[in-house]
Amino acid sequence: MNSLFITGATVFTAAGPIHTRADVVVEDGRIAAVGPDLAAPEGARVIEADGLFMTPGLIDVHTHLALPNVPERGEPHPDTPFHAVHAASLCLSSGVTTVRDVGGNNHADLALARAIRGGLVAGPRMICCGQAIVPTGGHIHYFCQEADGPDAVRAAARRQMKAGATWIKLMISGGIANVEEHPDEMHFSREEIAAAVEAAGARGHKVAVHAYPGRAIRIACEVGVATIEHAVDLDGETIASIKRAGAAIVPTHAVYEYMARNGSGHYAQLVDLASRVYAMKSGPLRDAIAAGVTVGVGTDCGRHYPHDGIGGEIALLAEAGMGLEGALTAATAGNAAILGLADELGTIAPGRRADLALFAGDPLADASAYGAPVHVIRGGTAFDPAALRNTPPLN
Ligand SMILES: [Zn+2]
Incomplete structure (x- = not known):
């Protein structure tokens, strides 16, 4: 033994x-x-x-370990696996032993997970979404699988699960990866989101959605998504709908603060936008925590946040009302429960x-x-x- x-x-x-x-x-x-x-x-x-x-071991429920560290480009990008190996090593070095990876380049996330499981690469255990699913031209479409209409979204979800994904990630609104996109726009319809939830649910899996506007968050909750990523616009009505649905939010608060503070290189133009989003979401996040919404700890590490930075997210969630013990509990027992793995992790x-x-x-x-x-x-x-x-x- x-x-x-x-x-x-x-x-x-x-x-x-x-x-x-x-x-x-x-x-x-x-x-x-x-x-x-x-x-x-x-x-x-x-x-x-x-x-x-x-x-x-800490759990990070919003990572991108397998994206290339290059400006926006079509996929697949041949450098990705090398960046992924490095990312996995840094992530594990910070005490993170499990991640839910919410979108990789050309299934490099699934390949990295296999390499870690096989002992070829040091890294956290990985629960993967494969490629995120996005409407044509939506948020970081160059790393995602594009699909339009409920049937295409359902087929896209099935393709990701066929490749090995055990969560499905949808980009249902704009974000701030590019200056051209608009974070206030809702990009997938109720029917498209519901189709993904149904396809995932049929195989025992759940759906995570990237969502900024309150309307998008409320519709996602109504059709049964499990986690709302970023969740920027949290008014009272939206907080109530999240609680009613029993969904969790994953604020990824630190990435906005980090982009605002350290913006440089190819995303310099986004510094102002990141500052505004960070300021906009701080108060509502505090309200959601006070209202008892389930909060998952996720860093959004990848192209805009370091892979060993989970302490930064824990610190900001602690300040936002969870306290240091509450935020650590969320990053361990809480995240395990969100993943349905509380009996294991x-x-x-x-x-x-x-x-x-x-x-x-x-x-x-x-x-x-x-x-x-x-x-x-x-x-x-x-x-x-x-x-x-x-x-x-x-x-
Ligand atoms: Zn992300």
Whole structure:
């Protein structure tokens, strides 16, 4: 039996009280026991974790690990797999052990997931949407599958699932990837969104939608989508419809703040737009959190946000009313529940997969503790975050 014994850490299980100075026993990739004064299994690899803070492996429900780092172009882009390998390594180095990837270039996300599962590449476990589905000329259409009309959208969803997608992503409104697009426009009709929900549901899968305007969010909720990505325009009526539907929002708040602060290169023109969107969504996000809307933690890492930046999103959600403990719970147990994987991931409890992150600082006291984990463990395998970060940048 392959076992690991991590001893002496403060343990935030996301499933009960915080243990001070506890031990965690890992056997064959799963947590066997957690608590004070446990015995190390014979032959176990021991990690001394005195003074470290352990959390469940972080989960990011909005990533783009497999997009090329180039300006807008037609697909497929041959550089994509190399950027994807680098992105996966950085992502894992930040303590993220599971991602839901909401749109890759030419199915490079699905290929990356297979490579990680096969042990060829270091990275988080990946739940993939394949290519996002977009109406002709819609938001980042150059990386997506274009489809118009309910029948075409249904067929597009089936094509993504045939390729291996287990979530479906739709771009139902404009966004701010280009100066030419308009974030206020709704691009898919109610019937088109419903067709994707039906096609995904028939195979036991769910739909995530990129949506800015309130009208688009409300219609998506009415037809049964599971997660609303970005969710910029959250008035009282829209918040009520999200709660009624039991949907979650994934605000990806940090990417707008980051674009506003660091805008350069090919997206310099978007800095002003990002600043305005960030200012516009801050108040409504606070209202949604206060109203008890389920909030998923997603970074939108990819072409506009770093792959190791989940701490930035957790910090902003904490400030927006979730608090540091609430935001960490959302990034672990909460995100696992959104993915339908609460029995497998997101908490430190016997039987769960041994996905763990250990930090030098206390992330419940200061979000800067997320900056550099000391150990990252995925499925019982320990990775050295410093080595993962040293992967040479490819651009
Ligand atoms: Zn995105």
